[in-house]
Amino acid sequence: MLKKSLNTAKLKVKYVLGNHTSLPGYPDAEDVIFELIRDYCGKVAKEIKFTNVSLQKKYNLTEEQSLKITDRLVEDKILKEINSTSAYVTYEVVRNPYE
Secondary structure, three states: OOOOOOOHHHOOHHHHHOOHHHOOOOOOHHHHHHHHHHHHHOOOOOOOEEEHHHHHHHHOOOHHHHHHHHHHHHHOOOEEEEEEOOOOEEEEEOOOOOO
């Protein structure tokens, strides 16, 4: 099970200040994983799963932008692809970089 903790010493200043959403380039892969972990820590869920389609809708991303974000997070071993269909790909967060 993924730990529900946010070690503030590991957070960038933009997350501590809460102004990351107003910066150019928002959202990048780091912004997405921070928000997923932050929301997860505040809920009773035991895991974080989402699809590429839900990511695109939440952040108003193109398919190319969401693929770039998910590829980076998979490469960094933060996400794992757990299901794939012709319509969507499901990912699970497997590592909390802020614990």
